[in-house]
Amino acid sequence: MKKIIPVLKILGFLILNAFGFYILETILNYFAVNFSNAYLFNIIYSIGTILIVILNTKLFVKKDILNFLNLSFKGVDFKRLLYLIALASFVNIFVTLILILLNKYNIYSFIWDKLYIEDILGVIFTGIIISLSYSLIEEVILRGYIFNTLPIKKEINIVVLALLYTTFNALSRGFNIVFIINTFLFSLFLNIIYYKYQNLLYTLSFSFVWFYISNYIFSLSLEPDSLDVYSVINLMYAGYDIIGGGEYGIFGSIIFSIFLLIINLYELKSFDVFRWWTSQE
Secondary structure, three states: OOOHHHHHHHHHHHHHHHHHHHHHHHHHHHOHHHOOOHHHHHHHHHHHHHHHHHHHHHHHOOOOHHHHHOOOOOOOOHHHHHHHHHHHHHHHHHHHHHHHHOOOEEEEEEHHHOOOHHHHHHHHHHHHHHHHHHHHHHHHHHHHHHHHHOOOOHHHHHHHHHHHHHHHHHHHHOOOHHHHHHHHHHHHHHHHHHHHHOOHHHHHHHHHHHHHHHHHHEEEEOOHHHOOOOOOEEEEEOOOOOOOOHHHHHHHOHHHHHHHHHHHHHHHHHOOHHHHHHHHO
16 A cells, blocks of 8 residues: 555646646647747746646645755766766767768758847747756656655666656657667666766756757758747758668667667666676676
8 A cells, every 4th residue: 555655646746747738738829829929939838837847746745845856956066967968969969960971861951041140049048948848847757756756666766767758658659669769778877867866957957958959959850841940950851760760860760779778888887787786696
């Protein structure tokens, strides 16, 4: 019974957040005619979703929220923080450039081809707000609340949460073996980082940079002109094999799998997991 209650709390937390997002989107869509600018609409929606998650977290967490989530600037290793930011930037940009050089992606246009400088600044600002919203919501829900609420050992949570996240994405995006593997390894890496350093700020920073680059530095689409928000470089699909990733982007690319495998093995090695396996034998 003690283990069932935390699971029910997690389900309630997810349902309440989903309901809040639905209500917010319904209200904003009703008043959408008053928004002449799509950027303003996206900013309001992003801020609203953050407030919903904060309020729901406060409702379900009776103690100090920041302490429960392990979110604090106190004791932060800024060298490690910069390393994670640099890692997110390097892997995302490098893999994308490789796929461009392999003709798996085609460069369709640049942001300055269609927008004036004041509009470009609007895109940059909107991208920061939306990326912060997305990363904050995902990190608070997954590694902040669910990770700390699941009634099992934290070491096991690392794998369980990655499996849950992968399952959800597979159900929503469709079954693709490379996509599933990459989603699992990506989530596993973030779970390891959160468990290892006990501060949500590290994974939050990584997720923010990753999301920003994936949507506002590069955008990948079949019809770039149909996108509501521009990125610096607009890309088009050119390859649908396991190298290019097709509709799944770099998450469907085996090249990305190699990078994810390397960084996971590195973190697991520093995590002494291999020494633990050896000692068990």
